[in-house]
Amino acid sequence: MARKDVMKGLMGDADGGENPPARVDAAKPRYTKGAIGAVSRSIEDLKRRSVIDVDAKMIDPAGLKDRLDDTDPDLAALMDSIRSYGQQVPVLLRPNPNDPERYQIVYGRRRVAALQKLGQPIKALIRDLDDQALVLAQGQENSARKDLTFIEKANFARQMRDAGYDRKIMCDALAMDKTLISRLLSVADRVPVRLIEAIGSAPNIGRDRWLALADKVKDRDLVEQAQGDSSDARFEAVMAALRPPKARVKSPRQVKASDGHVVAEVMRKVGKTTLTLSAKTSDGFDDWLVDNLSEIHRDWAKTRGE
Numbered sequence: 001m002a003r004k005d006v007m008k009g010l011m012g013d014a015d016g017g018e019n020p021p022a023r024v025d026a027a028k029p030r031y032t033k034g035a036i037g038a039v040s041r042s043i044e045d046l047k048r049r050s051v052i053d054v055d056a057k058m059i060d061p062a063g064l065k066d067r068l069d070d071t072d073p074d075l076a077a078l079m080d081s082i083r084s085y086g087q088q089v090p091v092l093l094r095p096n097p098n099d100p101e102r103y104q105i106v107y108g109r110r111r112v113a114a115l116q117k118l119g120q121p122i123k124a125l126i127r128d129l130d131d132q133a134l135v136l137a138q139g140q141e142n143s144a145r146k147d148l149t150f151i152e153k154a155n156f157a158r159q160m161r162d163a164g165y166d167r168k169i170m171c172d173a174l175a176m177d178k179t180l181i182s183r184l185l186s187v188a189d190r191v192p193v194r195l196i197e198a199i200g201s202a203p204n205i206g207r208d209r210w211l212a213l214a215d216k217v218k219d220r221d222l223v224e225q226a227q228g229d230s231s232d233a234r235f236e237a238v239m240a241a242l243r244p245p246k247a248r249v250k251s252p253r254q255v256k257a258s259d260g261h262v263v264a265e266v267m268r269k270v271g272k273t274t275l276t277l278s279a280k281t282s283d284g285f286d287d288w289l290v291d292n293l294s295e296i297h298r299d300w301a302k303t304r305g306e
Helices: 003-011 034-049 077-084 109-118 129-144 148-163 168-174 177-190 193-200 207-217 233-242 285-303
Strands: 050-055 091-096 099-107 122-126 253-256 262-269 272-276
Touching: 034 129, 077 091, 077 109, 091 168, 099 148, 109 122, 109 207, 122 272, 129 148, 148 177, 148 193, 148 207, 168 177, 207 233
Parallel strands: 091 122
Antiparallel strands: 050 122, 091 099, 253 262, 262 272
């Protein structure tokens, strides 16, 4: 679904002559009949077609949690752009179903965040949309920008499924087919939400490595292992904690002469003993030992009564 098609569908007759989506109850006009009702409906129609200034303090978040990181590294650049050129494109809001005097974000979350930090009013179109239309818009906004990481998409898909949305709606929201949605859910279902949130967005960690983590994590609690200065580093720390510990390498035992210098080194492993002599420091002892090894073994065997 193209971005402009999503916006066209959300904005209804303001963009293409189509009927607007069903209104939420909280936003219905108070009067519906007679002359007063006609005026009320006319005012509502004008509001739907107009870009209005909305106090940034009157806008609430809505939809599903799509971002795993609390900060947006590119938000400062967007704020600089708005300072210089103003808000060029309006955002899309809907009346808050729980408080009709307030609004919720449908489309344009980063612009709203930037303008809220700047303390500037927000130019917005107002549409009465249900929760499904809101989540579709949220998913399409992220897909159009292509900046959600793999695990953020997986977490978003999990939230949609848990909220009761069917696979077709999930596919439309994320602009993916059912196979890709299944892969997202495969990771989101096997990696605990607490661990996903502890790691964060992991922008440089792709599908294959998240699948590898999902295969290994099983029921282990690894939240405390998610340590690091960046989200990618926290992912690597968790993967390191899942690797089997390396066998401790034993240091060789040194055999010393009466004057203290090292004659040989002995390394013992399972089923094997290795004797190492340095030709530089053994002063010919290595050659003598090789020449007399059979006799030494014979004398050793005699002590065993063999």
